[in-house]
Amino acid sequence: MKDIEVKVGQKFPLTIKRLGINGEGIGYFKRKITFVPDALPGEVVLTQVTKVNQRYLEGKVLKVRERAPERTNPPCPVFFLCGGCQLQHMTYDAQLNFKQQIIIDSLEKYAGHVKPGAVKPTIGMQKPFRYRSKNQFPVEKSGRKIRAGLYKEQSNTLIDLDECIVQDKRTMETTQAVKVIMSELNIDVAKNVNKDEGVRSIMTRVAKHSDDIQVILVSTTRDLKKLDLLTERIMRIPNVVSFGLNINDDRDLLLGEETVILDGQQTIHETLGDTEHEVTADSAFPINIEQAEVLYTTIFEAADLSGSENVADLFCGAGGSSLKLAQKACQVRGADFNDQEIINATYSAAENNIDNVLFETGEPVDKLEQWIEDGFFPDVILINPNRSGLTSDEIDAIIEIKPAVFIYISRNPSTLAKDLAHLTRAFTVEYIQPVDMFPQTTQVEAVVKLTRKKRL
Incomplete structure (x- = not known):
């Protein structure tokens, strides 16, 4: 098919079919995918082309001709200028549905064997503003x-x-x-x-x-x-x-x-929650305290501890999840690259009189293997990587160890789905629980509970 002739500045009406992972509306102009920020599914918008690529177009909304019921007036006066938030033009219920759907879409693309029904509705906030500390x-x-x-x-x-x-x-x-x-x-x-x-x-x-x-x-x-x-x-x-x-x-x-x-x-x-913390200037301590409590409770419920389990918390940061899990675990060990975060976590454990945790600086998977050699075998492993997800070495190590329960905290639906495509060789996905840590933005975190498959 001959490529269509489109120029920057060209205007045309566009029907928006769905949202992209960055919250942009997606439509098709003469079969070419077109990305339009601030447009919502079901809307017909007058679009002006801002960028032409061989594979796609980018545009901006000049006028909304047919308005979606999920559209709302953004309360921020600079929403359409500022890049800090992406979803203020959507009702909050629609935002939560979107965050659930982008995880489902990522699974469909990269890990189709994980059923969409495994993704629970997103846990949101009662007041989704004024949350950033x-x-x-x-x-x-x-x-x-x-x-x-x-x-x-x-x-x-x-x-x-x-x-x-x-x-x-x-x-x-x-x-x-x-x-x-x-x-x-x-x-x-x-x-x-x-x-x-x-x-x-x-x-x-x-x-x-x-x-x-x-x-x-x-x-x-x-x-x-x-x-x-x-x-x-x-x-x-x-x-x-x-x-x-x-x-x-x-x-x-x-x-x-x-x-x-x-x-x-x-x-x-x-x-x-139940713990006190001293937060340093460069700490990656949560900035949404209310939802951090929800996140740690969700992790705690996924671990389903009886009191006899050993828990390994990889990329533990300032130790928030470790201290929560220590309430019902036998022993908890946490590892992180950041020496200052490990100092903060250790200090918080002492301040809260929690003595069944140990925090150590180092490459988390190397620490995990060292702990096992020392006789500490984890029944539950929790891992909280950055947005790039797990490395192949980390995936191989987790599959080889095969803990009874593996909890993956994801900050990126795409890398989560790619990692699950490999992890499900050894584990079954019990459920994926999205948590809205950053309302009004496209970011979503998810707590994934995986359990070990029966050994052959």
């Missing part, structure tokens, strides 16, 4: 005024945010105060890391239950001008108990390896 906004200068916010989608244009309705209000109020102080002191900003020295971003984290607030400025240098005065004024912001610098001159990293606390506490105190 941490922000990190890049900064730039306009004269002396400091601007901070998020970049317009697929651009270098910074949207100066005074408000963000998915952020805890306290983080936004604190960030606004920091912007004013930096403006008044004319603090240097490094918009171009290769040329400038100064602050790159403002990071603010609030503890949901203690109200402790920590402010970290990500800077190319620790020698900021007027740093003493800056420190003094930031520490006077209500509830700020910790202020420091993260030194980072690598343009590809959000945070550098070195964080220096200049005044106040080294950590902020947070409560997550």
Whole structure:
């Protein structure tokens, strides 16, 4: 079939058939797949082409001619500019259905033998706004005024945010105060890391239950001008108990390896379910505390412990799931690459008087094999990899060990489905439970319970 002639700027009506994994509407213009952000299934939209590729088209909505019942007016005034959220134009029930469906679609594509019925409805929030306890906004200068916010989608244009309705209000109020102080002191900003020295971003984290607030400025240098005065004024912001610098001159990293606390506490105190935690500036501690409690409870239920089991928690982070499982396990061991996270986890175990856990730094699967050699054989293995999923070595190790229960925490439906295609040689998928950790976005986490197949 001869390829169709389409030009950038061309307009045409398009019927949207489904949503893509990034929340974009998908339709077909003369049989060529067309991706249109902010369009919903069942809608007919007047589309203008923004990109032409040999295999697909990209477009934008000029007008919604036929509106889907799931469409709602996004409450954020910059939703159609900002790239932070993707789904505010959908009702929340529709968002939850979408997150369940993208897992089903991924299974159909990569692991068709796993039945769609294994995917449970997504667990959502009663109030799906104001849930983020941490922000990190890049900064730039306009004269002396400091601007901070998020970049317009697929651009270098910074949207100066005074408000963000998915952020805890306290983080936004604190960030606004920091912007004013930096403006008044004319603090240097490094918009171009290769040329400038100064602050790159403002990071603010609030503890949901203690109200402790920590402010970290990500800077190319620790020698900021007027740093003493800056420190003094930031520490006077209500509830700020910790202020420091993260030194980072690598343009590809959000945070550098070195964080220096200049005044106040080294950590902020947070409560997550039944456990107390001291959270450091560079910790990957959950930023949706309410849903983290739901996630850990879901993991606990999947483990179905009787009290006699050994549990291995791989990529354990700050140890939240390990400490939850320790409530009913015989012994729990956790491993992670990040030495600071292991220190945090160990400290939290001691603070909560939990003595049946051991945390160690190292490559998690290597640690697992070492534990087995030492006589610690896990009945339950929990693994929580990053969005790239499991490596082939990790999959092979899990299949060889064959624990009675294997719990996989996924952050990416596509890599989850690809991994399950291999893991199901040794395990049966009991169920997949999606949990909405980041409402208004396309991100979804899932707790997958797998059980060992009968040995031949």
